[in-house]
Amino acid sequence: MTSRTKSQWRTAILASRREMDADTRAAEADALAAAAREIGVTLGADATVCAYVPVGREPGSVAMLDALAGVVGRVLLPVAREPGPLEWAPYRGADALVTAPYGLKEPAPPFLPPDVVAEAALLLVPALAVDRRGVRLGRGAGFYDRTLALASGPRLVAVVRDTEFVDELPEDPHDVRMREVLTPRGGLRTLE
Template identity: 60%
Template sequence: MVITVDMPGERDKQAWRTELTDRRAVLSATVQEDEALALAAAVTTLGVREWVCAYVPVDREPGSTAMLDALRAGGARVLLPVTGPPGPLSWAEYTGADEMRRARYGLLEPIGTVLPPDTVARAETILVPALAVDRRGVRLGRGAGYYDRTLAAARPDARLVAVVRDDELVERLPEEPHDLRMGWALTPRGGLRRLGGDSAWE
């Protein structure tokens, strides 16, 4: 079931970002921990056996490094973004929470070899951070454009999965021509949900 929040679809992206960021700011630590555990369990249903691109949640994004550990335990090799100047993201392989370093924007990044942006094409599944995603697959990010530039190099059959809270899966978001739609949403209570009808994955 798609959960609707009380925000009209014509509001611009910045208004959505402000509202959703404010909602996240009041979440309790208990809720965040419960959601992180649920998402760590949910990623095991993705069935990834090769490469997956993921990320380390920050600023009350849902999830934790437990998601990454669960993916690795299931046999996947996990790539995490390495930020640089505005442009496509570079990548490095996640080999454990104890092999991370602090980076810009408060992010954690692997200490291993930095791989070029086109490494994203290895991934059969890409977990994408989002403030919200709508039932058509339109994703709302933070506005820096890193993922918009990065996902253009993903392989055509890659499964693009927006990771959001259950009430961040909404009816309709503002969309711009450059926005790349997600095929799936992953939420703590709802698990993996199909969006729109454009995904090549069944």
Template identity: 60%
Template structure:
């Protein structure tokens, strides 16, 4: 409908708000996300996650909390546009600078199909709506990757509380999230079902 906010407008607004967030508030939110993440997985579970960067909510404490619970944490390794490869997170010392300003593990790179081993997948997002529609940065890496995830895996968008919104624009290739993780509310279920494949 005319007048609806576009993905571009949503991205611009959210990135500006994140850029204006003070370091103390970011640290407070990161601490809350780490405490919530500690409850997401137990020993011997595989969690696909990511290193928050460029104003994204959270920090390495979120990953360390999962490892302390005994989970195997896998992080994305970027390459040519397409499904993400993965590598095991072995602590802050195992990370190196990579393309797009990201931090990636120096451990062995695993194939994209490894995502199917994960019971829980933490997905970076600029926003997510209550139906589970996620707004990413537009590169499409996760849309290409999540098709190989186990049908029962929990797909969790990690956002700030104000970034959980009523409705976002959706395209046919978008993969819906089943949950949102926010600093204030913790883990909350979205939509009608835990996950929905692209239609």
């Protein structure tokens, strides 16, 4: 069992992300965009994918969203309001993103209800870390935990850096396990 608490994991990962240089982040973002495009191609032109706009030093980039949007029917992005599960809105390009609460970038209204996640073939979920069992470590606000409870059908894919794919994380009863992980070097992998 892991000896670190979730708070200790968050502190360590956020510190590591702050130390990463811009060239490495850019190379990882390019790799994730290419992988996302490949995944989208396998899903098909009619598929809906729920993704996210990376903020700060989160893995990925808007190029990942553009790559998906070029090969699937619809890319939905989260809209975070309090409290409860995330709402969603269609991605209409980087220029259509607006500044939102919590330091996020989101599509402008109109918004779709939280249960639209059930229509998605795939959810790309931001994470600070994920373990080999699929336990995901988020930032602790619970938006995704409440949302993922509505997403029984879609493939759940945590997006992390290769070093953030770890052996074991602490798990709470409300945590929804990921089924797959996407990393820049390792690509898409199925979890235990």
